[in-house]
Amino acid sequence: MSSKTNKSLTKRIKITKNGKLKVRAKGHCHYNARENNSAKMAKKKMGDIKLSAKTIQQEIPHST
DSSP: OOOOOOHHHHTTEEEOTTSOEEEEOSOOSSOOTTSOHHHHHHHHSEEEOOOOHHHHHHHOTTOO
């Protein structure tokens, strides 16, 4: 029996063509009207996430 993919993790990250993991910036939910424009624009960028190869293989076994 093969291992299952962790669905909660796959909904939060995006795997690029080269295998990098991208994650959405935190703080998008509410109270954003009071933020200045630079803070709002910074939240739109995707950030990198560092996970070990072992963790990736355990949580997202069918990613590669």
